[in-house]
Amino acid sequence: xxxATHDKPVLLVTGGAKRVGAALCxxxxxxxxxxxxxxxxSIGEAERLANELGDAKVLQADLLKVGADSLIxxxxxxxxxxxxxxxxxxxxxxxAVLQSGDxxxxxxxxxxxxxxxxxxxxxxxxxxxGSIINILDARISKDDTDCAGYLLAKKALAEATRxxxxxxxxxxxxxxxxxxxxxxxxxxxxxxxxxxxVARTPLxxxxxxxxxxxxxxxxxKASAVTGEIIFVDSGMHLSPPHWGEKK
Numbered sequence: 001x002x003x004a005t006h007d008k009p010v011l012l013v014t015g016g017a018k019r020v021g022a023a024l025c026x027x028x029x030x031x032x033x034x035x036x037x038x039x040x041x042s043i044g045e046a047e048r049l050a051n052e053l054g055d056a057k058v059l060q061a062d063l064l065k066v067g068a069d070s071l072i073x074x075x076x077x078x079x080x081x082x083x084x085x086x087x088x089x090x091x092x093x094x095x096a097v098l099q100s101g102d103x104x105x106x107x108x109x110x111x112x113x114x115x116x117x118x119x120x121x122x123x124x125x126x127x128x129x130g131s132i133i134n135i136l137d138a139r140i141s142k143d144d145t146d147c148a149g150y151l152l153a154k155k156a157l158a159e160a161t162r163x164x165x166x167x168x169x170x171x172x173x174x175x176x177x178x179x180x181x182x183x184x185x186x187x188x189x190x191x192x193x194x195x196x197x198v199a200r201t202p203l204x205x206x207x208x209x210x211x212x213x214x215x216x217x218x219x220x221k222a223s224a225v226t227g228e229i230i231f232v233d234s235g236m237h238l239s240p241p242h243w244g245e246k247k
Contacts, residue, residue: 008032008033008034008055009032009033009034009081009083009084010033010034010035010036010075010078010079010080010081010082010083010084011028011033011034011035011036011082011083011084011085011086011220012036012038012059012072012075012082012084012085012086013025013028013035013036013037013038013086013088014038014063014085014086014087014088014089014115014116014119015038015039015040015088015089015090016035016036016037016038016039016046016049016086016088017037017039017042017043017045017046017049018042018045019183019184019209020088020135020180020183020209020212020213021037021088021089022045022049022209023209023210023212023213024086024088024209024212024213024216025037025049025053025056026049026052026053026213027210027213027214027216027217028213028216028217028220029053029054029055029056031217033055033084034055034056034057034079035050035053035055035056035057036056036057036058036059036075036078036079036082037049037050037056037057037058037059038058038059038060038061038063038071038075038089039058039059039060040060040061040062040063040089043058043060046058046060057078057079059071059074059075059078061074063089063111063115064110064111064115068115068118068119068121068122069122069125071119071122072085072119072122072123072125072126076126081128082123082126082128082130083128083130083131084130084131084132084133084220085119085120085123085130085131085132085133086132086133086134086135086216087115087116087119087120087132087133087134087135087157088135089111089115089116090111090112090135090154091107091108091111091112091150092147092150092186093107093108093147093149093150094146094147094150095146095147095148095149096145096146096148100148100149104149105148105149105152107149108149108150108152108153109149109152109153109156112150112153112154112157113153113154113156113157113160116134116157116160117157117160120132120134120160120164120168120175121164123173124164124168124171124173128173129171129172129173130172130173130174131173131174131175131176131219131220131226132164132168132173132174132175132176133175133176133177133178133216133219133220134157134158134160134161134175134176134177134178135177135178135180135212136154136157136158136161136177136178136179136180136229137150137151137154137179137180138179138180138181138231138232138233138236138237139151139154139236140154140155140158140179140229141179141231141237142237142239142240157177158177158179158229161175161176161177161227161229162175162227162229165226165227165228166227169226174219174222174223174225174226175226175227176219176225176226176227176228176229176230177228177229177230178212178215178216178219178229178230178232179229179230179231179232179233179237180207180212180232180233181201181206181207181231181232181233181234181236181237182194182197182198182201182206182207182233182234182236183206183207183208183209183212184206184209191206194206198234200239201233201234201235201236201239202234202235202236202238202239203234203235204234205234206234207232207233207234211232212232215230215232218230
């Protein structure tokens, strides 16, 4: 599938309606990109964001049900091209190794590894040059037993980032990752609830959505960078190995 001639590059952001995803969409649109905002249940937020940005379209799909090739094709057809895939959608589940059931691990890997890995492969099959950015987690640098399934899946995605960077290089596709630190608590929880954890990072500051977006913008145009994982985490990856929320 050949890329159409166009003035502005196009990106797909999975889970793009809220939080980090919305910040990514805003930053890229401001930088002159056209944005395909993927969402599942957050259709209202996605449509409001698209109206705000103007040069954006909404793609609603359940990532666990739609095929990767179908989703990438729909994103490509939204503007007639697709230059960048940002795998941002994920779920977070707390649970130690023995506290998590077999189905919990399957669920954690489904959205946090299998879906983005399948989308990476589908993007490569388009036959275009371009790039992929995977949103990871600073905890991939350590062992956190409080979120075993989630962390194992994110570590697997980090390895897939490096593997695909090597494999896709001959196709003209760069693959990189961003590993954020403490950005914000889950919806409905006050920001100051995260303060004790933020204080334990070397710099003692929260990671902002805008800093993550800035790193993504850099990676989108860094033509000699592939297989790189940028930690945007207030130095969290430099801290002692265990980063449990209960500690």
